[in-house]
Amino acid sequence: xxxxGEQAMMALNGDEAVAWAVKQSNVDVVAAYPIxxxxxxxxxISEFIHNGEVDLEFVKVESxxxxxxxxxxxxxxxxxxxxxTAANGLxxxxxxxxxxxxxxxxxxxxxxxxALSAPINIHNDHSDSxxxxxxxxxxIYSEDAQEAYDNTIxxxxxxxxxxxxxxxxxDGFTISHTLQNVSxxxxxxxxxxxxxxxxxxxKLPEIHGEKEVPLMLNPKYPVSIGPLDLYDYYFExxxxxNEAMKASIPVIEKAHKEYGEISGRxxxxxxxxxxxxxxxxxxxxxxxxxxxxxxKVVDQLREDGKKVGAIxxxxxxxxxxxxxxxxxxxxxxxxxxxxxxxxxxEGGPVALEVRSALYSSLSKPAVYNYIYGLGGxxxxxxxxAKAFNELLEVKVEPENPTVKYLGVRE
Amino acid sequence: xxxxxxxxxxxxxxxxxxxxxxxVESGHRLCAGCGAGIIIRQIAMAARKSIxxxxxxxxxxxxxxxxxYTSWNVPWAHxxxxxxxxxxxxxxxxxxxxxxxxxxxxxxxxELDYDIVVLGGDGGTYDIGIQSISGxxxxxxxxxxxxxxxxxxxxxxxxxxxxxxxxxxxxxTPVGKVIxxxxxxxxxxxxxxxxxxxxxxxxxxxxxxxxxxxKLRKGFEADGPAFxxxxxxxxxxxxSAPEDTxxxxxxxxxTCVFPLYEVTNREYRLTGPSISIAKNPARKKPIEEYxxxxxxxxxxxxxxxxxxxxxxxxxxxxxxxxxLKRAGY
Amino acid sequence: xxxxMIGWKEVPIAAVPFLSSKExxxxxxxxxxxxxxxxxxxxxxxxxxxCPDSVYRWDGEGVPVPDLGHCKGCGICxxxxxxxxxxxxxx
Numbered sequence: 145x146x147x148x149g150e151q152a153m154m155a156l157n158g159d160e161a162v163a164w165a166v167k168q169s170n171v172d173v174v175a176a177y178p179i180x181x182x183x184x185x186x187x188x189i190s191e192f193i194h195n196g197e198v199d200l201e202f203v204k205v206e207s208x209x210x211x212x213x214x215x216x217x218x219x220x221x222x223x224x225x226x227x228x229t230a231a232n233g234l235x236x237x238x239x240x241x242x243x244x245x246x247x248x249x250x251x252x253x254x255x256x257x258x259a260l261s262a263p264i265n266i267h268n269d270h271s272d273s274x275x276x277x278x279x280x281x282x283x284i285y286s287e288d289a290q291e292a293y294d295n296t297i298x299x300x301x302x303x304x305x306x307x308x309x310x311x312x313x314x315d316g317f318t319i320s321h322t323l324q325n326v327s328x329x330x331x332x333x334x335x336x337x338x339x340x341x342x343x344x345x346x347k348l349p350e351i352h353g354e355k356e357v358p359l360m361l362n363p364k365y366p367v368s369i370g371p372l373d374l375y376d377y378y379f380e381x382x383x384x385x386n387e388a389m390k391a392s393i394p395v396i397e398k399a400h401k402e403y404g405e406i407s408g409r410x411x412x413x414x415x416x417x418x419x420x421x422x423x424x425x426x427x428x429x430x431x432x433x434x435x436x437x438x439x440k441v442v443d444q445l446r447e448d449g450k451k452v453g454a455i456x457x458x459x460x461x462x463x464x465x466x467x468x469x470x471x472x473x474x475x476x477x478x479x480x481x482x483x484x485x486x487x488x489x490e491g492g493p494v495a496l497e498v499r500s501a502l503y504s505s506l507s508k509p510a511v512y513n514y515i516y517g518l519g520g521x522x523x524x525x526x527x528x529a530k531a532f533n534e535l536l537e538v539k540v541e542p543e544n545p546t547v548k549y550l551g552v553r554e
Numbered sequence: 555x556x557x558x559x560x561x562x563x564x565x566x567x568x569x570x571x572x573x574x575x576x577x578v579e580s581g582h583r584l585c586a587g588c589g590a591g592i593i594i595r596q597i598a599m600a601a602r603k604s605i606x607x608x609x610x611x612x613x614x615x616x617x618x619x620x621x622x623y624t625s626w627n628v629p630w631a632h633x634x635x636x637x638x639x640x641x642x643x644x645x646x647x648x649x650x651x652x653x654x655x656x657x658x659x660x661x662x663x664x665e666l667d668y669d670i671v672v673l674g675g676d677g678g679t680y681d682i683g684i685q686s687i688s689g690x691x692x693x694x695x696x697x698x699x700x701x702x703x704x705x706x707x708x709x710x711x712x713x714x715x716x717x718x719x720x721x722x723x724x725x726x727t728p729v730g731k732v733i734x735x736x737x738x739x740x741x742x743x744x745x746x747x748x749x750x751x752x753x754x755x756x757x758x759x760x761x762x763x764x765x766x767x768x769k770l771r772k773g774f775e776a777d778g779p780a781f782x783x784x785x786x787x788x789x790x791x792x793x794s795a796p797e798d799t800x801x802x803x804x805x806x807x808x809t810c811v812f813p814l815y816e817v818t819n820r821e822y823r824l825t826g827p828s829i830s831i832a833k834n835p836a837r838k839k840p841i842e843e844y845x846x847x848x849x850x851x852x853x854x855x856x857x858x859x860x861x862x863x864x865x866x867x868x869x870x871x872x873x874x875x876x877x878l879k880r881a882g883y
Numbered sequence: 884x885x886x887x888m889i890g891w892k893e894v895p896i897a898a899v900p901f902l903s904s905k906e907x908x909x910x911x912x913x914x915x916x917x918x919x920x921x922x923x924x925x926x927x928x929x930x931x932x933x934c935p936d937s938v939y940r941w942d943g944e945g946v947p948v949p950d951l952g953h954c955k956g957c958g959i960c961x962x963x964x965x966x967x968x969x970x971x972x973x974x
Contacts, residue, residue: 172651175644199655201647206689210640213633213686217608217644220631222652222664225644243633248897307896340657343664348901349893359897361629361645363604363665367899370632371619380891381898387891565928566943573940580937580953581904586912587957591935622887623907624900763932789957797958800933 148333148406156326158289158319159184162228162254162312164326165296167198168334172223172341175203175214179233180266181316182256186228208233212240215251220369221361224300224341225251230316231258234272238279241309245280246385247369248344248359250303250310253281254296257432257483258316259519267520268316270431271484274493280385282310282392283461285431289314289324294409300338301399306392307344307359315433317520333406389462396459415464418471420446421453426535427472429455429498430481434516434523438481441528452532457494465501472502475509477535481550483517491515491547510538516550527551561602563767568599575627577601582618582625587796589787589803590614590675590702592760597671597700598628600770604668606645607631610638610678613709614702629668636682639690642672642697669774670697675786676717677707680741691750691779698773698780701743704788712791716741719811720869721862723850724791734853734862739869747781748817754780756816756825761803765826769816785812793849805844808837810874815881822881832883838874841867905953909936913956915971921946923968930960930969 156164162185166174176186192198203218205211208229215225229237234255244251255273259265273283282302286292292314299310314320345356348367357365373381397414404410411417419439421427428438435456445452455471457464472478480499482492489496495513502508514531516523527550577598584591590613598605609615609632618625619632633641649666651657658664674683679701687699706724707713714724719740723729727736747755754776758766766784773780785806787799794802806812807827814828824832831838842863845851854862895901910916917930924946931939931947938954941947949960961969 173644173647175640175647199651201651203643203647203693205640205643206685206692210637210643210686210689213637213640214644214647216633217631217641218648219644221606221645221648222657222666223644223648225648239634240637246897247633344896346896346899348895348899349887349889358663359899360664361606361631362663363606363629363668364663366627366629368619368624368626368630368632369897369899371621371624371898371900372616373621373898376888377621377894377898380889380894383891384894384896565932569928569931569941569943572937573942576937578937579903579905580950581907581909582936583907583909584935586935586955587959588935591937592933595935595937618904619900620904621898622900622902623904624902625904627903760933795958797962799935799957799959800963 148330151327151329151407154326154328155323156289157184157321157323158292158314159256159321160188161289161293161326162296162314163188163192164328165293166226167192168331169297169300169338170224170335170340171200171226173201173203173215173218173225174227175205175211175218175225176227176229177205177208177211177233179208179230181258181320182228182230182233182254184320185254208236209240212237212244212251216240216244216247216249219249219251222341222343226253227251228254228256230256231260231272234276235260238276241276241279241281243370244309246381248307248388250307252296252299252303252310252312255311255313256316256320257313265519266316268318269483269518269520273311273313274484276311277461277493280308280389281461282306282308282396284310284312284459285457286312286314286319287433287435287456289319289322290326291411292319293326293328294403294407297334297338298399298403302392302396304341306388306395308388308392313432318433329407337403337406393462411458413467415459415467416455416457416471419454419456421455421471423451424453425451425476426532427453427455427475428479428481428528428531429457431457431460431483431494434481434483437523437525438528441525441532445529445532450532450536452536463497468498468501469505472498472509473505473507477510477512477538479531479535480511480513482513482515485515485518495547511546512538513547514550515547521551523551561768561771563599563764568767572599577628579625579627581623583620584613584617585790587789587799588613589704589760589799593700593702593784593786594673596760596763596767597673597770600767600774601669602771602774604665606668606670608638608642608645608670608672610672610674610683611635612675612678614673616709635678637686638672638674638678638683639699640686642670643690643693643695645670646695646697672697672699674699674701676701676703676705676715680716680743688750691747691752694778696778698776698782700782700784702784702786704786704791706791708788708791717743720866721851721854723853729853734859744783748820751820752779752781753777754816754818757783757785757812757814759785759803759807759812759814761800762807762814762826765814772816791850793852794847798847802844802847805839805847809839809841809844810870811841811844813874813877815877822877824881832878832881841870908952910952910954913954913974915956915958916951916954916974917949917960917969918972919946920968920970923966925966927965929963929965933959933963935959
């Protein structure tokens with residue numbers, strides 16, 4: 145393996161870390177619109193461009209809807225394309241999220257997770273990206289600034305090999321605006337890891353004979369992208385797309401393995417990272433930065449002899465149901481943290497998925513769902529300890545509510 | 555500024571080239587007599603080199619690419635209704651970057667030397683798409699946006715748009731007992747576009763094919779964004795005979811309902827028959843001649859609704875006078 | 884015409900169409916189709932120019948030839964022909 149020399153330890157907030165990843169990943173086109181708490185990403189990229197530190201086209205669009213539309217156009221024209229947004233910006237992109245995914249266009253997007261309006265709130269929760277969970281994007285949630293950097297770099301590899309768009313999230317403000325130590329690899333290491341965007345070739349049965357054609361807006365091989373597709377073929381295309389999501393699992397694993405080789409950070413096992421779960425009776429599972437606090441509480445409770453552990457889910461789409469089932473079966477109880485609501489549903493999005501994955505298990509634990517942190521509300525160690533203690537004493541009774549709010553005033 | 559060519563379309567050469575390249579193939583499912591079918595061919599005829607075609611949602615989009623069929627032998631992409639100009643912005647940015655670094659210089663399978671054309675209907679342009687067009691024009695992306703204006707949401711079943719003219723019957727401006735057709739006038743889309751101070755904007759009527767194709771070529775050649783407002787007869791939505799499509803395109807110009815002009819760097823110039831009408835106002839035909847061929851205006855010919863024709867004519871006269879002033883008459 | 888009913892493993896990625904619409908016989912829509920009186924034709928090409936369906940094949944020299952397999956019979960060519968060399972015939 146090539147020796148690229150030392151990684152540079154830099155004090156960066158999460159947004160800056162993402163901008164560094166974009167700068168190093170041979171990105172050709174960025175199209176983005178400002179929205180808190182993502183804005184630092186595009187400011188930093190602009191700074192890199194204006195200082196001549198990176199050669200890319202930044203399309204400063206007039207809306208997020210256009211940001212994703214321009215990213216799509218750029219990617220189809222052969223570019224590696226990146227965009228970033230948050231909250232209402234992601235909501236404005238909704239229509240195009242599905243189109244980018246179903247045309248199998250490898251756009252990479254960072255979402256600095258922020259609460260959705262109304263009331264307007266600029267702070268962190270996961271209602272934005274969770275709302276987009278069915279749109280066909282791979283979703284990877286980052287715990288800290290380092291991981292936001294690493295995930296963004298890997299995202300380009302994953303997107304282009306799986307031919308699916310990838311959404312990397314980081315918690316708004318908590319991570320996006322907080323200075324942390326971030327190990328930044330040398331430019332050459334990242335450049336070699338991601339390479340230059342290659343154009344995928346697809347097989348078209350008749351127009352060009354047996355030759356595979358580049359899936360690109362290219363006068364040499366004209367293709368039509370985005371047709372009308374009726375009841376005679378639409379279903380087949382959707383199943384194919386869903387199968388592509390499943391097929392992206394080994395692609396995600398491979399990117400992590402290879403990235404681990406150059407960075408020393410492979411985040412294994414990539415889909416969900418267990419913490420002190422070996423002999424645990426009770427586990428709290430959740431996403432992103434809150435899990436740093438949960439792990440600290442696990443340490444404290446372990447000192448008191450309590451058999452507790454934590455699992456940080458990283459890859460939410462495609463959802464690692466098999467792995468979840470394997471990891472959680474046999475436990476007494478699982479507390480699932482959700483930083484968003486699915487209004488009117490029996491729990492938050494993560495809990496719904498976890499419960500569903502466990503249903504076919506013969507030794508399923510009790511699953512309790514804790515909704516926390518909406519609109520940036522703090523999740524204190526005390527609240528987490530309270531949840532753990534509840535789970536340790538859990539009695540599965542029909543009248544016992546399985547969905548609870550953590551840290552809300554009655 | 556880019557030097558604009560003195561290229562003039564030669565019908566025989568255009569025919570030979572189309573025969574060879576067939577940019578828009580037969581077998582699409584636009585209605586018989588659809589004006590847009592003529593417009594899309596004329597756009598392709600005007601190309602100076604390879605083109606990449608971005609299409610907003612609309613009749614042309616659904617009728618030409620019904621999976622597994624496509625009518626396009628040029629690279630073609632459709633994303634959504636309101637964002638074709640944003641998509642084109644991304645294509646243009648990509649082409650710029652990839653060309654600059656010579657990305658595909660040694661790849662015989664990829665060509666980057668192309669012009670970008672965007673096609674949108676009146677819904678996609680006057681209404682839902684105006685934001686992305688305005689943004690793209692402000693950013694000075696080099697592509698030509700062609701509006702094929704059939705004056706209503708025809709693809710969804712003839713609902714009124716910002717481009718629907720006064721008095722017209724649509725399914726959301728029916729001719730009722732109290733309100734008869736659309737009570738409002740057409741949005742002045744050209745004025746809005748010209749306010750963006752883009753290098754080239756023009757109106758075309760396919761009936762005047764020489765004028766239309768020459769302007770489309772200028773649009774391709776413009777040094778920045780270009781906008782072409784193409785008048786597009788819709789037999790289904792307008793209640794006109796399919797064979798009258800070109801005749802109506804001609805009458806729209808002759809009555810000054812749709813004057814022909816171009817705006818190069820904010821300078822207005824009349825073209826084609828609009829020049830002779832400006833010089834000899836007696837040649838300006840009354841709008842009845844245009845209206846009477848279309849079922850959507852039929853109610854205006856009832857004696858009790860005659861005021862509608864007068865009101866429409868008054869508005870047309872004012873628009874025309876304002877244009878004459880701008881064009882130096 | 885029938886289209887190949889291929890399954891999800893075979894359909895092209897991203898739903899890229901793989902057949903030319905020239906395989907789709909829109910000529911079946913027509914009730915009337917044009918017939919050119921070659922002796923009257925002055926080879927001006929306007930029938931070719933104004934056809935919304937790219938139906939006329941014209942080499943720029945001879946008499947344009949309509950592809951009746953795709954002609955929908957709109958009659959624009961008949962209306963626009965300066966010498967009235969085209970008439971519509973019931974199919």
